[in-house]
Amino acid sequence: xxxxxxxxxxxxxxxxxxxxxxxxxxxxxxxxxxxxxxxxxxxxxxxxxxxxxxxxxxxxxxxxxxxxxxxxxxxxxxxxxxxxxxxxxxxxxxxxxxxxxxxxxxxxxxxxxxxxxxxxxxxxxxxxxxxxxxxxxxxxxxxxxxxxxxxxxxxxxxxxxxxxxxxxxxxxxxxxxxxxxxxxxxxxxxxxxxxxxxxxxxxxxxxxxxxx
Numbered sequence: 001x002x003x004x005x006x007x008x009x010x011x012x013x014x015x016x017x018x019x020x021x022x023x024x025x026x027x028x029x030x031x032x033x034x035x036x037x038x039x040x041x042x043x044x045x046x047x048x049x050x051x052x053x054x055x056x057x058x059x060x061x062x063x064x065x066x067x068x069x070x071x072x073x074x075x076x077x078x079x080x081x082x083x084x085x086x087x088x089x090x091x092x093x094x095x096x097x098x099x100x101x102x103x104x105x106x107x108x109x110x111x112x113x114x115x116x117x118x119x120x121x122x123x124x125x126x127x128x129x130x131x132x133x134x135x136x137x138x139x140x141x142x143x144x145x146x147x148x149x150x151x152x153x154x155x156x157x158x159x160x161x162x163x164x165x166x167x168x169x170x171x172x173x174x175x176x177x178x179x180x181x182x183x184x185x186x187x188x189x190x191x192x193x194x195x196x197x198x199x200x201x202x203x204x205x206x207x208x209x210x211x212x
Contacts, residue, residue, distance in 0.1 A: 010145035035109035039193035050090030109192035131175035166207035
């Protein structure tokens, strides 16, 4: 299939042939949801922890005798119904939130999201993404040119764009990292979860071949 290639002025400069196995896959909502939830769960720290009545210090002595006082019976001042007592059914750090994601599932979800973004014109293939001086203002001008077009007007809003570099390009990363609406990563690190968190994917023409 054909994909449009843009230049640094935000204009169409031609097209290129891209793989149907990467950009022409049918949408599978169940698979994408399962993989995205798994990535989120695996990134969860799981450090929330509460103390139950056995973990709270004190409370070893029965507050008052069982009978004859007219008050309700209690065995410890660290009971969950007491102020300063333990917490019932709270989160504990022993819980494991990790979910297994098979490699084939992760790959299929990735190409499914890439295909959906290609159909929705949310992938911008640039013929050149070099920033020799590593200046943020140069990168801002580039994105401003695209935001002036109706189809890409939301690229500078929120988590507007994910820029996928062909390799570890330090100058490009320095130029892009201070833009609040841009996230930068390498093409080899792309996954369905990060793609879903950004509306547009900006990738250099030479890096498209890596997605194959």
